[in-house]
Amino acid sequence: MDTSSATAVPDTVQVAVRIRPLSQRELAKGYENVIIQPNPPEPRLVARGQEEFTFTEVFGPEVDQLEVYERSVKAIVLKLIDGFNVSILAYGQTGSGKTYTIGTSFTGSRLTGQVGILPRALLDIFSIVNAKKGKAAADGTRYRVCCSFMELYQDHVYDLLSHRQRYERLLGIREDVGGGVFVPGLTELAVASAEEALRWLGHGAGSRATAPTSMNKESNRSHTIFTVILRSSGGTSDERVTISKLHFVDLAGSERAKKSRACGDRLRECIQINKGLLALGNVISALASHTKNSRNTVYVSYRDSKLTRLLQNSLGGNSITLMLACVSPACYNLEETLSTLRYADRALAIRNKPTKSSPSPSLESGSSSGTDALERLTKTVSRLRVENEKLRQRISAELRPTFGATANATGKHLLAQNRLLHGQLKASFEESTRNELRASIAENALGRLEPLVITEMIPDPTLDTSDSEPKSAEELRRKCLEVLLRYRTEYEALRQRPTAQQRSTI
Numbered sequence: 001m002d003t004s005s006a007t008a009v010p011d012t013v014q015v016a017v018r019i020r021p022l023s024q025r026e027l028a029k030g031y032e033n034v035i036i037q038p039n040p041p042e043p044r045l046v047a048r049g050q051e052e053f054t055f056t057e058v059f060g061p062e063v064d065q066l067e068v069y070e071r072s073v074k075a076i077v078l079k080l081i082d083g084f085n086v087s088i089l090a091y092g093q094t095g096s097g098k099t100y101t102i103g104t105s106f107t108g109s110r111l112t113g114q115v116g117i118l119p120r121a122l123l124d125i126f127s128i129v130n131a132k133k134g135k136a137a138a139d140g141t142r143y144r145v146c147c148s149f150m151e152l153y154q155d156h157v158y159d160l161l162s163h164r165q166r167y168e169r170l171l172g173i174r175e176d177v178g179g180g181v182f183v184p185g186l187t188e189l190a191v192a193s194a195e196e197a198l199r200w201l202g203h204g205a206g207s208r209a210t211a212p213t214s215m216n217k218e219s220n221r222s223h224t225i226f227t228v229i230l231r232s233s234g235g236t237s238d239e240r241v242t243i244s245k246l247h248f249v250d251l252a253g254s255e256r257a258k259k260s261r262a263c264g265d266r267l268r269e270c271i272q273i274n275k276g277l278l279a280l281g282n283v284i285s286a287l288a289s290h291t292k293n294s295r296n297t298v299y300v301s302y303r304d305s306k307l308t309r310l311l312q313n314s315l316g317g318n319s320i321t322l323m324l325a326c327v328s329p330a331c332y333n334l335e336e337t338l339s340t341l342r343y344a345d346r347a348l349a350i351r352n353k354p355t356k357s358s359p360s361p362s363l364e365s366g367s368s369s370g371t372d373a374l375e376r377l378t379k380t381v382s383r384l385r386v387e388n389e390k391l392r393q394r395i396s397a398e399l400r401p402t403f404g405a406t407a408n409a410t411g412k413h414l415l416a417q418n419r420l421l422h423g424q425l426k427a428s429f430e431e432s433t434r435n436e437l438r439a440s441i442a443e444n445a446l447g448r449l450e451p452l453v454i455t456e457m458i459p460d461p462t463l464d465t466s467d468s469e470p471k472s473a474e475e476l477r478r479k480c481l482e483v484l485l486r487y488r489t490e491y492e493a494l495r496q497r498p499t500a501q502q503r504s505t506i
């Protein structure tokens with residue numbers, strides 16, 4: 001098998017729709033099939049002859065588990081070996097075939113035709129890793145496969161691989177330095193073969209919250225995430241390890257409480273399930289609205305639910321993501337089927353940035369047995385806790401008062417400066433106002449003086465001026481102009497003054 005899969009890395013979420021066959025009960029009741037794939041394998045389908053959709057793949061009721069795996073899943077699963085993070089999410093109405101498709105409830109030991117994609121992927125991964133191990137013996141590269149399995153029930157995270165009591169398996173979610181999320185304390189088991197991993201899958205699925213509902217006699221009441229973790233280390237860079245993860249997300253089914261006639265615990269579960277799926281829908285819508293060419297950054301409300309926080313990297317992050325939208329073809333489920341198809345249609349527009357994981361310094365280097373590594377990690381954690389506490393104390397004892405005092409002094413200085421500037425600005429404004437006033441008075445005076453001067457200098461021809469000294473017309477004009485010029489000069493000087501003064505003040 002070719003390990004470095006040459007297929008292109010998809011940078012949008014891939015969406016495959018799977019239409020399950022009508023169940024015996026539905027056939028008996030004579031329910032009509034309302035979801036048609038007009039031209040298989042063309043990935044187009046028509047709902048009730050009206051609404052048309054095109055996806056990455058569409059699998060009709062006749063398509064079996066192997067074909068789904070080969071056509072949609074295998075290529076991206078192999079990207080795990082190349083160092084990519086991969087997420088496969090099954091979404092859809094309750095009873096639409098999510099668990100069947102993922103294969104979360106696998107309990108056997110052989111691959112029968114009914115087995116879902118998860119067991120198939122594990123077999124492929126181990127077959128490649130074992131082949132690589134054989135070849136890598138020469139260059140010293142080491143491969144290690146681990147798995148974890150968690151459940152999100154009523155917005156609480158439970159560890160499905162822990163041996164503890166259920167109430168002791170409750171875990172929290174934390175953010176790492178890179179802005180991603182992780183679940184501290186989640187059991188991560190090293191597995192040597194696909195069979196061993198499948199045993200753990202069966203063990204974990206056995207303690208998953210399930211209950212019969214009117215829509216599905218074995219309905220999963222929680223979301224689960226089974227993760228395969230591949231670590232490769234050694235070779236040319238001995239102390240570094242590359243970690244890539246493959247998540248299989250089996251989401252709880254959306255359901256209408258009225259239709260499923262849920263009450264009591266089932267109703268509470270139904271509300272929590274729908275709340276998480278609603279938050280997921282909002283995240284998908286926000287991400288889908290941010291297309292390749294849009295420049296605006298969008299606010300994506302990952303923090304609205306634990307489900308969206310856990311899936312943060314799978315939607316809009318660095319992962320290669322496949323959404324398997326499962327639908328029922330029966331007419332009585334049309335509303336839910338259309339809702340799933342519209343949801344899936346939006347998801348098609350989500351752009352991810354798949355990037356290969358880069359090697360990072362290993363905490364597990366050396367000849368480590370699981371117990372040694374655990375011991376070393378526990379010591380590291382205790383040492384870091386002590387250092388953290390010391391730093392915390394130093395900050396509160398020393399840094400805070402110093403920072404407070406500095407901030408106080410800086411604040412006081414800024415306030416004083418501000419007060420000074422404010423005073424200067426006020427004085428300047430007042431001076432400017434005064435000068436404006438003077439200028440306008442002068443302008444008015446000029447307006448009044450001009451006709452006065454002219455009257456004084458140029459005698460009224462109607463008056464008897466025989467006894468006064470006659471003035472030549474030329475002399476009168478000259479004197480008149482002299483007075484006018486003087487007033488104009490004074491006026492201009494007054495107009496200029498405020499600007500010059502203002503500048504010097506500021």
Ligand SMILES: Nc1ncnc2c1ncn2[C@@H]1O[C@H](COP(=O)(O)OP(=O)(O)OP(=O)(O)O)[C@@H](O)[C@H]1O
Pocket residue numbers: 019020021061092093094095096097098099100101216218219220221251252253254326
């Ligand atoms: N493609 C398919 N072919 C044959 N049977 C199927 C197919 N899909 C689903 N089924 C059957 O339909 C029933 C419901 O499927 P499943 O339990 O996988 O639904 P679900 O979506 O996981 O439901 P829930 O959300 O309630 O857990 C099961 O009995 C399953 O075997």
